[in-house]
Amino acid sequence: MKLTMPRFESAPVLVVGDVMLDRYWHGGTSRISPEAPVPVVKVDQIEDRPGGAANVALNIAALGAPALLVGVTGQDEAAESLANSLEAAGVKAALQRIEHQPTILKLRVMSRHQQLLRIDFEEAFDTDTQALQQSVEALLDQVKVLVISDYGKGALKNHQALIQAAVARRIPVLADPKGKDFSIYRGASLITPNLAEFEAIVGHCVDEADLVAKGAKLMSELELGALLVTRGEHGMTLLRPEQAPLHLPARAREVFDVTGAGDTVISTLAAAIAAAEDLPCAVGLANLAAGIVVGKLGTAAISAPELRRAIQREEGSERGVLSLEQLLQAIDDARAHNERIVFTNGCFDILHAGHVTYLEQARALGDRLIVAVNDDASVSRLKGPGRPINSVDRRMAVLAGLGAVDWVISFSESTPENLLAEVRPDVLVKGGDYGVEQVVGAEIVHAYGGAVKVLGLVENSSTTSIVEKIRSR
Template sequence: MLVSAPEFKQAHIVVVGDVMLDRYWSGLAGRISPEAPVPVVRVKDIEDRIGGAGNVALNIAKLGGQVTLLGVIGDDAEGQILQKLLEAEGVACDFVVEPNMRSICKLRIMAQHQQLLRLDFEETPLPVSKEALLARLAQYLPKSDAVVFSDYGKGTLAHVSEYIAHARQAGVKVLVDPKGVDYGRYAQADIITPNLSELQAVVGACGDENSLIERGRSLLKRHQIETLLLTRGEAGMTLIQDIHVHSLPAQAKDVFDVTGAGDTVIAVMALGVAIGKTLHDAMYLANLAGGIVVGKLGTSTVSLQELMRATHSERDSQYGVVSEDELAQIIAKAKTNGERIIMTNGCFDLLHAGHVTYLEQARALGDRLIVAVNSDASVRQLKGNARPINSLQQRMVVLAALACVDWVVSFEEETPERLYCRLLPDVIVKGGDYRPEQVAGGDCVIKAGGEVKILQFVDGQSTTSMIKKARGEE
């Protein structure tokens, strides 16, 4: 899938939920205590991070979105630290301050980059004023593209159904990271994002994929929710709707810490929805972002640069060799981004320096180079039964490995005329002594506003001469 660079700065999002401070005490554990059989950690570093719903807002801000965070804190040092950290990162905070409660703080004891112990400082359920929180939400809804309800079960969203109703009335998209087993509280949300264990706690254990999808759809229908985005760990993600189902494989190469990964996923989904991306494109970006963040220690975020590097890396690895249908979609996306598409074709049986020079010259004419390759059967029609020397798959893999080539596709016919007329690249490139009007498919491309370019082959370089030399015929 090819997804253009997102303009997340246009997004305005409200995040509502349980906010908390994540505190880390880190050091070395080199001995066991003589007082009890526990490791002794000599603390070297103390770090405060943003947790809970604050981490969702932080992810949005890190990716360039405009975000306001609503929640509840106590009138204490932890609450002040949390708000200061958030505002320093560009998150606008409008908290309800409850003087008689304690701000939630989770203290993690770390040694050699491993978590040994977590201590939770909290008094839940939180004493939340529904009216105070609803008044704040109503203030921001008219200028928001989406609202995220990040439920950690601490009490901030005890009246979430009423908050969702107000958001729906305002015409704002609603995304929910749910908690618990009562999903009726999230009725009429646009998107919910449980993980697999959370979903199965509600619908029951699912023995196979069909059961999972059917129970997911039943849940959506029961609560009038449009979309379920299911995060499945090493199995990736699945988007379930009334009719459509779409899955993506996990992108993480090394899983170091899953803390906060769900926050990142819903943050990126909200950004995608807010700027009008399709759910499939938003899911694709969220999947990449989740793969990045689980490779980091502790509650972490993803930068726009990291996300776009992952986008290009994943696209390049998956889309060197593509099908014709995939290529049609890729070209449409690339043209939408203003990219100039160059296309050429050939047998490319034994790749030599002349081929490489020719392909590099072709790529220099635009932004993307596509190489269409004759099938084995069509090579035999053109070259005789002794050819090709290398199979279609081998030829395509070698071409896709060239830095100047973006995508490689095959065709069955003797000429690529039908393929060119379907795909309509901006430029067809052909090597040799052809005239533009002689190039198969050139008339279709020219009528569509494209052009045909003729390049000269490098003298003394040919596959036939290579074969003759290998056979000792030269």
């Protein structure tokens, strides 16, 4: 299964469910209260983050996908904070505000990155289900996927009506389920319970075979398109009717906080499916995203650059020999991290000290160095019969092993002008004793505001002289 970065910008998703505000009080602790054996926290920072269904929408927006949200809040300060945060993140929110009921608020007291206490302020909402239904239906024609983010807090009371409204429009429905009655999600395209939630419905699973069998039965009973069971340190398992199960291992390098991990999974799934990824690839992306978010403190969203870099690690394209598609993706990620791209090109037939020095100098002009290598046919056109000495795959492998080189790519034309037009580096570098205006591709780079640099060559170092010396002996 090959993972690529989806085109999230063309993947609008609607989230409906229980929105809440996650509030964090941060402060230092240096003494124990004289009133009780508890630490005293001197609060010096207050932080608000969207939680619940609002966090799902925030995650979708952070990936670069258009995010729409329908939910219920009170008419209070917490609702204002929530609405402001969502607007700032680019989430289009239609919030039903109910007077005399508090917005669901989860207050966490933090010290030294540790949670000391959580206090919940919540009441089950007296939701106007008809108004909520109308809000959802008014937005369905604008989106490609509907997410039901159910925390069992009372915002959702008409699950089947919502599912059927989406199904009638051929819009996939993804549900993050809660409670002990999964029949309310009948007909959904996919549900994403964690293992505890799944076993609360089907009973304890003694092994993976038992999990698969019980999952298949549940899918049949509820007419589900698919079932994804998230299993903590054991990764996740995707089940589909009449297809082999897909087991994915956990990707977390370090688990810091699992808060909101389920939100990240379903948001990444939804955005990827909306971007036309097939389900296994969407699950693979969600698994990578979950591995990132559990390394963060509290309710958090992952960004498109973070996911893109994780994909590069997974596909081995963080460094080395790349295809054009992989290179462009790597460049997008580098630019998202404000990295300066340097480009150079050549035959690099027999790598020598002059090449190494030159490439080190080129790399010093930026953060990432691309080396474009003439393929065998173009080397023969440029250098004549008998060249290259080494085939293009071997030349690229040697270059990729140099510490100064980030990415290596080949091209078949006599000049790299077409590749430069695609890559648009910040700096184009060539070695030689000619002027900047003589560098092939200089006009292309100057046209979009890039820089062109000419570096001197190390004396008595050239592939041609090496070849002639070998032949003369």
